[in-house]
Amino acid sequence: MVEEILPGLHRVVVPLTGNPLKEINSYVLTSSNRNLIIDTGMNRPDCQEVLETGLDEIGVDLGRTDFIATHLHADHEALIATLLRSGSRAFMGALDAVPMKMPFDHWLKNNLVGDYAARGGFPAEELQSSLQNHPGKKYGARTIVDYIPLHGGEVFEVGEYSLEVVPTPGHTDGHVSLYEPSKKLFFSGDHVLGDITPNIQAWADEQDPLAAYISSLEKVDGLDVELCLPGHRRLVEDFSRRIAELVEHHRQRANEVISIVDGQRMTAYQIASEMSWDIVAPSWDDFPIMQRWFATGEAIAHLRYVEAKGLIRRELIDEQILYSSDGRARL
Numbered sequence: 645m646v647e648e649i650l651p652g653l654h655r656v657v658v659p660l661t662g663n664p665l666k667e668i669n670s671y672v673l674t675s676s677n678r679n680l681i682i683d684t685g686m687n688r689p690d691c692q693e694v695l696e697t698g699l700d701e702i703g704v705d706l707g708r709t710d711f712i713a714t715h716l717h718a719d720h721e722a723l724i725a726t727l728l729r730s731g732s733r734a735f736m737g738a739l740d741a742v743p744m745k746m747p748f749d750h751w752l753k754n755n756l757v758g759d760y761a762a763r764g765g766f767p768a769e770e771l772q773s774s775l776q777n778h779p780g781k782k783y784g785a786r787t788i789v790d791y792i793p794l795h796g797g798e799v800f801e802v803g804e805y806s807l808e809v810v811p812t813p814g815h816t817d818g819h820v821s822l823y824e825p826s827k828k829l830f831f832s833g834d835h836v837l838g839d840i841t842p843n844i845q846a847w848a849d850e851q852d853p854l855a856a857y858i859s860s861l862e863k864v865d866g867l868d869v870e871l872c873l874p875g876h877r878r879l880v881e882d883f884s885r886r887i888a889e890l891v892e893h894h895r896q897r898a899n900e901v902i903s904i905v906d907g908q909r910m911t912a913y914q915i916a917s918e919m920s921w922d923i924v925a926p927s928w929d930d931f932p933i934m935q936r937w938f939a940t941g942e943a944i945a946h947l948r949y950v951e952a953k954g955l956i957r958r959e960l961i962d963e964q965i966l967y968s969s970d971g972r973a974r975l
């Protein structure tokens with residue numbers, strides 16, 4: 645589906661069949677000189693067909709088109725490799741561009757995320773299946789793209805649009821958003837979403853992505869935004885109110901994990917199984933395996949956040965990371 649949002653600015657809604665996100669928004673800015681596409685879709689035939697048909701309909705010449713991936717996730721990034729022509733450039737936040745220089749399997753080996761998940765209580769028999777079913781592996785780009793790193797403050801001029809790169813770490817370390825001050829537009833990737841809350845995951849003790857995320861939300865809250873254009877689902881008109889809702893959502897989630905571990909000693913996987921989730925499934929055991937993976941990563945992000953604030957304890961016992969609290973303190 646193609647929608648004209650403003651002259652020279654279109655949205656192509658690319659389906660993510662079978663994925664709870666349902667669809668991804670690819671934003672297309674056109675001009676007589678060069679075009680810019682923000683986010684694309686997974687490397688899947690259905691995504692490719694819809695996006696290519698949409699780009700034809702808009703009349704995009706890919707030879708004069710540059711790309712920005714707001715972050716490294718396959719649903720945003722993967723089709724850039726397919727659409728890139730010799731005259732195109734592709735950009736990504738500097739910290740996200742680093743892992744994109746290697747195939748997903750190499751990244752996985754270097755990253756030790758599997759070892760950390762095992763210490764977090766993720767069952768060994770589910771671990772391999774999760775990593776093999778990871779969207780980065782299944783639907784990642786068909787070739788390695790040599791991304792030009794973005795550090796923040798860069799400005800992309802396309803016709804009458806002037807987009808400034810704003811680093812918004814949290815959903816990923818190198819996540820970037822784009823701000824158009826004269827038209828009061830904010831392309832938020834997965835930083836601010838309307839109907840759903842962005843997934844914030846941690847897979848290492850030294851990470852505190854939820855603290856980074858909250859601080860990125862507070863940073864952009866001061867911008868004058870009339871229309872937020874997110875990576876998924878509907879456009880957001882009440883930017884500031886949505887930011888307040890997202891901050892409150894995570895405060896409640898943080899308090900939820902504190903209550904769950906109250907008087908207990910639990911792994912992140914056990915805690916995730918007792919948290920409330922929007923997924924339509926009768927029980928935790930019925931969750932699709934990738935959803936158990938994302939849920940556990942999200943539980944760890946909240947646990948890291950409240951642990952850094954001194955509200956829960958973490959111990960390593962028999963190669964398992966166990967969390968506990970006296971349940972009294974709340975955020």
Ligand SMILES: [Zn+2]
Pocket residue numbers: 715717815834
């Ligand atoms: Zn994402």
